[in-house]
Amino acid sequence: MLVFLYLEKKKMSVLKLMEWRYATKIFDPEKIVPQEDIEYLKKCIRLTPSSYGLQPYKIQIITDADTKKKLLPYSYNQRQVVEASHLFVFANFTEISDEYLEYFYRLKAKVQGKKFEDYIPYMKKVSAFIKSLSPEKLLEYTALQTYMALETLLIAAPEKQIDTCAIGGFMPDKYNEILGYPQKNLNACVVAAVGYRSPEDQNQYLPKFRIPEEDLFF
Numbered sequence: 592m593l594v595f596l597y598l599e600k601k602k603m604s605v606l607k608l609m610e611w612r613y614a615t616k617i618f619d620p621e622k623i624v625p626q627e628d629i630e631y632l633k634k635c636i637r638l639t640p641s642s643y644g645l646q647p648y649k650i651q652i653i654t655d656a657d658t659k660k661k662l663l664p665y666s667y668n669q670r671q672v673v674e675a676s677h678l679f680v681f682a683n684f685t686e687i688s689d690e691y692l693e694y695f696y697r698l699k700a701k702v703q704g705k706k707f708e709d710y711i712p713y714m715k716k717v718s719a720f721i722k723s724l725s726p727e728k729l730l731e732y733t734a735l736q737t738y739m740a741l742e743t744l745l746i747a748a749p750e751k752q753i754d755t756c757a758i759g760g761f762m763p764d765k766y767n768e769i770l771g772y773p774q775k776n777l778n779a780c781v782v783a784a785v786g787y788r789s790p791e792d793q794n795q796y797l798p799k800f801r802i803p804e805e806d807l808f809f
């Protein structure tokens with residue numbers, strides 16, 4: 592009982608975890624995130640909510656040093672790309688095809704013990720909505736969902752004392768080319784470096800800065 596109470600007390604609130612995290616600029620390149628922690632983060636990211644639940648993105652997890660090196664110049668030489676243990680590339684769908692919708696609703700029906708046929712009228716409505724979007728609007732729509740998945744990672748990682756840096760400063764076209772995304776109807780949307788902070792990173796010692804609540808909420 593005492594051990595349980597101690598562990599409960601040690602559990603950090605989301606608020607404390609948010610205070611602990613920061614955009615890590617210098618990672619310790621020697622420290623590798625264990626696979627079981629990566630699996631935990633994957634489980635969290637998978638549960639991210641999305642519009643219609645469609646999850647219109649895929650996430651590539653890169654550990655290969657050569658690939659990271661290739662991406663570095665197209666990440667404005669941000670060293671996190673090569674020094675962090677894992678690089679998560681969040682890629683949004685460039686199209687949401689009727690085939691995807693059918694795959695999605697067939698799977699949903701199976702998991703929830705329902706008939707696929709019952710989903711068809713709703714699926715058609717979703718399809719009509721998707722088709723009403725211009726290619727640019729669709730890309731914007733899928734990108735918005737993709738950022739939510741990124742946020743899950745940023746919030747979940749601190750629970751395992753894992754550091755992250757969201758990276759929007761990169762060249763999507765070059766990432767797409769290197770990672771072969773156009774053939775997969777994907778677009779590099781946002782990136783996150785995942786690993787452990789180096790004591791050299793001075794940013795971790797700075798007080799957290801945010802606009803005060805009174806200026807943020809009304």
Ligand SMILES: Cc1cc2nc3c(=O)[nH]c(=O)nc-3n(C[C@H](O)[C@H](O)[C@H](O)COP(=O)(O)O)c2cc1C
Binds near residue numbers: 614669
């Ligand atoms: C979508 C997005 C893109 C970002 N891109 C970069 C980036 O390219 N390089 C970087 O060092 N930090 C990047 N950041 C980190 C922000 O600069 C950082 O989160 C912000 O300044 C607040 O600081 P904190 O996260 O340390 O509290 C990005 C953050 C977000 C959410």
